[in-house]
Amino acid sequence: MPLAEPTDSVAAAAPRPTPPGRAKKFGAAATRKAIPAETGSLYAARRKIQPQAVRGTFRTIKWILLAVTLSVYYLVPFLRWQRGPGEPSQAVLLDLDRGRFYFFSIELWPQDVTYVMGLLILAAFILFLMNAVAGRVWCGYLCPQTVWTDLFLAVERLVEGDRRERLKLDAAPWSIEKLALRTMKHAIWLLIAWWTGGAWVLYFADAPTLVTRLATFQAPAVAYVAILTLTATTYLLAGHMREQVCTYMCPWPRIQGSLTDEHSLNILYRDDRGEPRVSAKRTALLRAAGQPAGDCVDCFACVTACPAGIDIRDGLQMDCIQCGLCVDACDTVMGKLGRPKSLIGYDTEANRRSRAAGGPPVSRILRARTVLYGILVATVGGIMLYGLATRSFVSLSVLHDRQPLFVTLSDGSVRNGYTVRLINKRPGERRFALAVEGLPESRVEVVGGTPEDMPVPSDSTQEFRVLVFAPADTRPDRSVPLTFRITDPATGETAHAQDTFKAP
Structure with a gap:
């Protein structure tokens, strides 16, 4: 994994030095980002991350979005839409043979490629707007890599258990039980990956007809090749590479720094409230003696819940996808200890600095860049809607x-x-x-x-x-x-x- 790289807007939130004994206390996950001083290497050895399951607001939001997005992807090819005699009855269809794209009542021809370009431009501006308002909210909740990784992790927990059980299974020698669990997990993963590839090709031909032809081995060879290719990529990216895709293969973590400023919402650790970190038992003693003691008990719940395996307390990092699971983990601990929640939460760097200086809360959702992106989104969207409404047939x-x-x-x-x-x-x-x-x-x-x-x-x-x-x-x-x-x-x-x- 690469060295944590805070963006320009959060340069002040530099990583804190690793306290003595921290690696020993937490184990492999705490040392996965350690950088040998004598080599100056920017990369550490790859270590498997086993996230802990959490419950809370953001986890619930992610489950809802996962169910909605996967339902749309898998079920939309089977929706019907009557267009008249001789016309395809599939609601969403990319008919390459006839050179048509059907989306319910909308039919686009190759001459209408400008609408496709407009849709791509609109999607880019929406992504810019989302990033300016709430950082990598797309990455944390809606990105296909995140959605399918969450699904594969849910299968892994269902078969092998939660983080503690999976770590034990990883360290255990091979046995019939371990072989059976691993076989079952990978079989389910491959089944999901296979159906993911199968659902993709259904967007290019009549879905019920193609399903029948696929089952009877009468479909075109290109359909089988496409399904096998997407099966392999889904299995590898969501099952094995996971956070490595977001860190190494996706360019967005490196681009988003230029679209984020000090007023963008990001998952941040309130170090003014959490430091210095002491155990729950010592907090009352230190505070009674008039000595400082933060709310953070150094339990590492936020780290074990992170699908990227980072420590959000070290500041905003390139690896962080802003999924909010560390917030749920920390809020759960704070609730059990009877302490205020939101020790970790969505916050802005400007508000963090104002709070540290004793100033009032700072919130500027409406500012130059968000207004500009909003105007661009409205303009492009309005032009496309007007063009669709007035286009000639x-x-x-x-x-x-x-x-x-x-x-x-x-x-x-x-x-x-x-x-x-x-x-x-x-x-x-x-x-x-x-x-x-x-x-x-x-x-x-x-x-x-x-x-x-x-x-x-x-x-x-x-x-x-x-x-x-x-x-x-x-x-x-x-x-x-x-x-x-x-x-x-x-x-x-x-x-x-x-x-x-x-x-x-």
Whole structure:
């Protein structure tokens, strides 16, 4: 694990030196971040972290969000949405064969890639806003790595027991019982990972149909490859790598420092109240003698509960995902001792400094960067909603012939050829009328049809060969711009495209 790296806004909360005997008292987890002074190494040897189960407000929030997010992921492919005859009935579907993305009543074509870009930009601004307000709240509660790691840890506790039992099992020699427990745990992990990969491919084809084809080994080979790949990555990342993904593979811990300031909420230790640390038995004696004694009893409950294995009392660190489990662990201990809670909790560096100086509480959720991010989120979201509400369901593109650019006929008139592509984004066949503007007294012909009746099948595109003639007496002596306009007489919906008419 890397050395704890406080962000610029929390530089004052530098790590405290490890007290003598602390490593001996706490064991491997207390020394996992120790750095040999003689080598100056930035990394320590990898040690397996066995978090302690805790109960409390933040753990309850994490369970609720875990249940909601996993339910959405696993069940959404099976939701139905009727779109009409010949259209897919899956509510959320990325149809690669037809080049469509369906989201309930919304249907996006490849030409609508701007909406995908807008959604990515909106997600980035929302993430920036969340970080400016409450630090790495995304990492601690909603990140897929966190959600699936929590699920895998729950399975591990169910099979092997809580932290003490798992540590004993790790240290115990191999036996039939240990082999059975490990086999059961990894089998459940693989089952969850397999269904995670299976649920992913269901977003790309009709879910009930694909499930049947997968079960009867009639699905495409790419589906099996995708499931095996996602099974392996989920099993490795959530079951074995866990916090290493957040520390080494994810760039967000290194980026979030530039988005956080002294008014951002983060999980912080109230050292003004907790120091100096003494045992619960000595606290009353020291306070009776007029000597300082903090509320922290150095029980390491916050460390054993941390899925990253860090000590939050050493200050804000890059490894911390702000999940709040250390808060629940500490509040439980404080409650048993009859002391005020929130010795560890969400706080700001500005409020911490003000409190240390004897000043009033400081809280500035609304400030320049949060207002800016909020405006950006509202602007991008508003533009996307307006675009979706007003977008056209018909489109037109025109391609001029390259060879020849024009043809001079025997009567002196000039002919230009075009390939016109019409796009019908609605269910049901539509018939369009074509008009060409910009060339007086011109004549339009549609090969194999008429300009007044150009049929386009349901939810598809159709190409037409269009010829435009300029009479000899009014033909231009240079290229002139043309406007091709199509109209749906049934709905009045129109679309247009620009091109040019070439002349000698």
